[in-house]
Amino acid sequence: xxxxxxxxxxxxxxxxxxxxxxxxYNQDKVAAGIKDDSIFELLEDELEEGREHFFSRVSPDMxxxxxxxxxxxxxxxxxxxxKIESSIW
Numbered sequence: 729x730x731x732x733x734x735x736x737x738x739x740x741x742x743x744x745x746x747x748x749x750x751x752x753y754n755q756d757k758v759a760a761g762i763k764d765d766s767i768f769e770l771l772e773d774e775l776e777e778g779r780e781h782f783f784s785r786v787s788p789d790m791x792x793x794x795x796x797x798x799x800x801x802x803x804x805x806x807x808x809x810x811k812i813e814s815s816i817w
Contacts, residue, residue: 732787739786739793743800746778751805762809775801 733739751758754774761767768775782797790796 730785733785734787734790736790736792736796739782739790740796740800742785743782743797744804746782747775747797747800747804750774750778751808758805758809762806763813767805767809 733742750771754771757770757774758767761770779797783793786793786796
């Protein structure tokens, strides 16, 4: 079994990589979700699967690990989608 990540910086990098994969493989859903302000509903299953993977790899004792994954969603998926026209900007 792989060792759990205990370093917050490494955990955040892992979260960013996971969210980046979700965004890459679901580009149409990301674009539609940003346009219609429904991104979290459209990608609910994919983001939850990513969250479960992240938690399986990161120590449960790490403070703010939930926050790290949520921050990665904003940093990777939402900020990069800023060029998509939407009423939410």
